Amino acid sequence: MATGALILVIDDELPMRRFLRAMLRANGYQVVEAATAREGLAHAAGRNPELILLDLGLPDADGVDVARTLRRSTRAPIIVLSARGREHDKVAALDEGADDYLTKPFGAPELLARIRVALRRAAAPEDGLVVRVFTSGELNVDLARREVLRGDERVHLTPTEYKLLAALIRNAGKVVTHRQLLHDVWGANCEGQTHYLRVYMGQLRHKLERDPTRPRLLTTEPGVGYRLRDD
Amino acid sequence: MTGTRRAELTEEAGRSWRGYARAAGMVLLATAVAFALRSRLQAVDAAMLLLLGVVAAASWTRLGPALVAAVVSIAAFDFLFVPPFYTFGVRNTAYLLTFVVMLVVAVTMSRLTTRVRQEADEARARERRTARAFALSRELADTPEDQLVAAALAHMRAVTGIEPLLVSASGVSVLEGIAERVAVGWAIEHGESAGSGTARCAEAEALVIPVRTAASRHGVVLLPVTDKDDVPGDEQRLTLEALADQLALALERAALAGARDLARVEIEAERLRTALLSSLSHDLRTPLAGIEGAATSLLQGADTLPPAVRRELADGIVEESRRMTRLVTNLLDMVRVEAGALAVQKEWQPLEEALGVALLRLEDRLAAHPVETRLPDDLPLVPIDGLLIEQVFINLLENVVKYTPPGTPVTISAETAGEGVVVSVSDRGPGIPAGSEQEVFRKFYRGRGVGAGGAEGGSGLGLTICRGIVQAHGGRIWAERCDDGVTFRFLLPIGGLPMPPVPVEAGS
Incomplete structure (x- = not known):
């Protein structure tokens, strides 16, 4: 199980990271966590994750900017997480190269389905x-x-x-x-x-x-x- | 009168010159008539005629001309009518009494006349002041609060030609001259005018008029007077004081109205806060209690609970979390509606899409209600904010879940109606009480729940939010009672906007 895809979780909220960590590990993924955009960008470069879950409401940077920066340095699919009512940000992040999004609060099945689709698409040759x-x-x-x-x-x-x-x-x-x-x-x-x-x-x-x-x-x-x- | 302006002085001089001329005219006329008739008149009759001249002069002029008229008349009488004629000598001393009488009559008459004239002048001045004050008070009644001072100062400028300024009690320090500061301080403290042209601080190069009512002080009006000749006279000062009083009244009225509005808003806000708090504490605690209870049970019995029970507890957590999400969503929407912060981003779109999102989102909860949708194929696109109109559908359909018994159907239909599209959501539930068609849209209104969700789960905000959203689209929403159930309808105006063209292709 420990050989599953490595997923980078960038979210400043501890309860959210805890939930994501538990759920992802239980489904066979490996998890690396970041609480800030800076940390997240560092992990994205250093750990080479296969997929990134990016919260758009980070304290130290604009989520859309982070998505853009990530997309420049990695081809790993990015799934953005954001609150309801921030459709504009979601669209902006998607237009900047994010692959999908989920509106908080969401359930585990929804997230797992999105991750499966994203990983499958990333794994397929061009x-x-x-x-x-x-x-x-x-x-x-x-x-x-x-x-x-x-x-x-x-x-x-x-x-x-x-x-x-x-x-x-x-x-x-x-x-x-x-x-x-x-x-x-x-x-x-x-x-x-x-x-x-x-x-x-x-x-x-x-x-x-x-x-x-x-x-x-x-x-x-x-x-x-x-x-x-x-x- | 410590100060009289140049114009008044000139006028005075002119009047007095004319007075002497008029007095001289009267005396001359009376003397000429008496002299012409002297063969048929006795000296006493001549004296009467001359006295008439003096009376006329005294009643049309002031004391000075009257006295001159009296003295000249006496001299003329003595010279022309008292033997020995054509001398100023007096043979019969009885005539001296005539002279005295003429003098006394002249003085008395002119005094009376002067007083009457003064009173008339004062009455006229009072009338002018009142008229000015009245004009200002009428103008101030229609003047927005922030322009009251400017309007009053404009009137004062019209009276004096001096540019006045309003100085608040705290603004005294900006004044340069010490005398002016003292005058302002005195005027504020005593509520009387001070400075140039008054008995107080007359050395100040400004006239200072307090703006106050019995209940409130609003500072002073300050009229800079650099030239001694420009010092406002009593008459002008009284007018200025009347205007200042009107300004004070208007300012006080505005302050009171502001305070009253604020108080009303605060009372309403307080009432809402209380209602919101009690509703919140109950509505948020209930699901939280369920969540905490289920979660702790799962923790404690992690190894012992049978899988079916674990599943039931987990289901409970999910359900209660969703309920809380709905509540919080409603509360946030309400805040946005209340704050006027609904940013409506209209795009031309088919209603079907917004309805579809709502139906899918509520799919599980609406499972017990057969849903019929009747959207005509030729329904035009409508300019709406899809996200907001979805919320209207969601709130209306959630009410169906909460307030109608499972198994009862709901029909959603739409039709073009003159100015726009009317959407109807009809249920077959117990309906709403007669006369409550307006009431149901009130904030925190809750009906009696019979549906699966139960009214306890509601925030009492759903319809209020619907109304806010529909109104933000320029439309309206209303409830109609029917024999079985209730129909909520809302109009989405197309507002005369042309429907944008969509490229047509063959074979579509």
């Missing part, structure tokens, strides 16, 4: 992410043939809907910010036009979800973006 076939629940997408199936039924998507779905599949399991999706699907000039995204997301849900008002597959990350579930 071109390994270009999957040929994506499957999640009843959704089946053959990316080579641009074919989308819901159960046994073929679903017809417009080119934009397909581009949106493909962008989400490339990031399957991971949150994708509005800005990133707009950039990928509509181009750099449309990054402010979130309503495009919302309208097409609605259309996509109506075609792919059993109950579009309660999406299971294409979930909303309020104030941040969307996530395509792949578990």
